[in-house]
Amino acid sequence: MSYAPTQVAGPVRQAAGSLVNRGVLPAAVALARRGDQVRAAVVQEADRLATRVLNETVSYVVARVDLTELVQNIDLVAVAQQMIDGVDLPAIIRQSSASVTSEAVRGVRVQGIEADQAVTRAIDHVFHRRRQQAPALPAVPAQAERGPDG
Numbered sequence: 001m002s003y004a005p006t007q008v009a010g011p012v013r014q015a016a017g018s019l020v021n022r023g024v025l026p027a028a029v030a031l032a033r034r035g036d037q038v039r040a041a042v043v044q045e046a047d048r049l050a051t052r053v054l055n056e057t058v059s060y061v062v063a064r065v066d067l068t069e070l071v072q073n074i075d076l077v078a079v080a081q082q083m084i085d086g087v088d089l090p091a092i093i094r095q096s097s098a099s100v101t102s103e104a105v106r107g108v109r110v111q112g113i114e115a116d117q118a119v120t121r122a123i124d125h126v127f128h129r130r131r132q133q134a135p136a137l138p139a140v141p142a143q144a145e146r147g148p149d150g
Contacts, residue, residue, distance in 0.1 A: 124130070
């Protein structure tokens with residue numbers, strides 16, 4: 001025998017209303033709250049016990065491991081080679097050389113500008129010319145000298 005939803009909804013609504021009117025709903029809500037409290041307490045206790053078991057297990061293992069023997073069995077040359085292989089040394093050298101070269105080029109440019117100004121002052125002195133104000137060195141932004149690689 002099958003029932004249509006509308007045939008079932010009416011009696012269920014009446015039964016639920018009856019339970020609510022008799023105070024079953026407040027009791028169910030109270031039980032749900034109590035269940036939440038008990039669950040939180042159980043989770044907290046389980047966490048405390050798991051932490052204790054983990055700490056004791058780690059202490060037990062560490063107390064029984066011979067670290068000297070363990071370290072002696074490690075191939076330090078292989079570890080060092082693996083670390084060196086992981087470092088892109090040519091790229092590091094290129095980057096550091098590029099920054100040193102960039103600074104050197106900037107220094108040469110500034111010295112060239114200063115030498116040009118010294119020659120100008122010497123010629124002005126020989127010909128008894130007076131300048132209003134010495135021209136300032138142009139600002140050479142460090143970023144402009146670097147290529148797209150930085």
